Amino acid sequence: MRFLTAGESHGPQLTVIVDGLVAGLPLDGPRDIDRDLRRRQGGYGRGGRQKIERDTAEIVGGVRGGSTLGSPVTLVVRNRDWENWRRPMQVEAAGFTPKRVTRVRPGHADLAGALKYGFDDVRNVLERASARETAARVAAGAVAKALLARVGIEVRSLVRRIGPVEMPPPGADGAFDAASVDWAAVEESPVRCPDPGTSAEMVAAIDAARAEGDTLGGVVAVVASNVPAGLGSYSQWDRRLDGLIAQAMCSIQSVKAVELGAGFAGAGLPGSAVHDAPRWVEGEGFRHRTNRQGGLTGGVTDGEEVWAQVYFKPISTLLKPLRSVDLVSRQEINAHYERSDICVVPAGGVVAEAMMAWVLAAAVMDKFGGDSLAELRRAVAAHRRRMRAGGSAGTSRGAAAPAPAAAEA
Numbered sequence: 477m478r479f480l481t482a483g484e485s486h487g488p489q490l491t492v493i494v495d496g497l498v499a500g501l502p503l504d505g506p507r508d509i510d511r512d513l514r515r516r517q518g519g520y521g522r523g524g525r526q527k528i529e530r531d532t533a534e535i536v537g538g539v540r541g542g543s544t545l546g547s548p549v550t551l552v553v554r555n556r557d558w559e560n561w562r563r564p565m566q567v568e569a570a571g572f573t574p575k576r577v578t579r580v581r582p583g584h585a586d587l588a589g590a591l592k593y594g595f596d597d598v599r600n601v602l603e604r605a606s607a608r609e610t611a612a613r614v615a616a617g618a619v620a621k622a623l624l625a626r627v628g629i630e631v632r633s634l635v636r637r638i639g640p641v642e643m644p645p646p647g648a649d650g651a652f653d654a655a656s657v658d659w660a661a662v663e664e665s666p667v668r669c670p671d672p673g674t675s676a677e678m679v680a681a682i683d684a685a686r687a688e689g690d691t692l693g694g695v696v697a698v699v700a701s702n703v704p705a706g707l708g709s710y711s712q713w714d715r716r717l718d719g720l721i722a723q724a725m726c727s728i729q730s731v732k733a734v735e736l737g738a739g740f741a742g743a744g745l746p747g748s749a750v751h752d753a754p755r756w757v758e759g760e761g762f763r764h765r766t767n768r769q770g771g772l773t774g775g776v777t778d779g780e781e782v783w784a785q786v787y788f789k790p791i792s793t794l795l796k797p798l799r800s801v802d803l804v805s806r807q808e809i810n811a812h813y814e815r816s817d818i819c820v821v822p823a824g825g826v827v828a829e830a831m832m833a834w835v836l837a838a839a840v841m842d843k844f845g846g847d848s849l850a851e852l853r854r855a856v857a858a859h860r861r862r863m864r865a866g867g868s869a870g871t872s873r874g875a876a877a878p879a880p881a882a883a884e885a
Contacts, residue, residue, distance in 0.1 A: 519822025583792030617830020689796030716775025737770025
């Protein structure tokens, strides 16, 4: 599976093409995609653009009668703000009136992109580098979630930190426990934090940053539940699932670090306090007493929840701009201000969900294959039965494999 996105922040639309999806997957824009697009637009600290946009996904290819066809699925997310940018963002040369930007913003792709492509107008950079592109990713991730749901996998996220305000990780022994989280409270919180006291402190921190003309970053935790063991591979570096997850997360605008399991804390602890001891659970198969590794061992899922923490730097466009330089005159000057957010961490969690879901859906397809949803579900169900029976233990010595049964999630 793969997906491509196209479109600029203030262009007419964002386009997503999802390739490699099975046939027969029920897919409905309002039900399966638009909910996550709305969640991405929410969160305390967002800027004025969210009052303009009402993101929805229009399915324009690859679906007929409510189900995928096995051909590429094409989605379109319209930019309502395009009406205010028709002349500066038009395709045609005739009548083109650019709103040139030459004062680069520290921390943004402005300067690096201009140097790479030889631009003297950084709008050519910022339009594509903008986090508006994540609306397309969330749409693709929602398709991946729809596929994962059909094989029993769920991906969720919460905000653990905004600026200086932090809540402890949910769970014990340095691990994440999705069952201990009040997920309804996460969705009700303006900052997607389940703890009411911490949530209120986060809101206050965002207000303080706004008053100072500043911005805030933070940390989100993203977790995938009911992931079967055996996704990914240790056989080659580029097939290790932890590497694929890290790359996907670090590709999100503003993300500067990713922690898999208790990664950062584990670096300062002895091995006896870090490694997850396996055990046998009748009816479940091999499990672990703890989950500090984040459900990943040797680049392969181990049957526990897959969890990561994603670190977002503060947004680079400040109401009180930092000192910078003009790309054309080379003179020092205050950086350009482009309408922006104070804090995107709550929305960033929704984007992180999308990227986690995409990587896992691709790994599911890579391992189990199948041209139709029915084929895929049968393969996943057979694998889950084998895991509950102890994996391949015994079969390599000549024991018979379990007989096929009906599909299950």
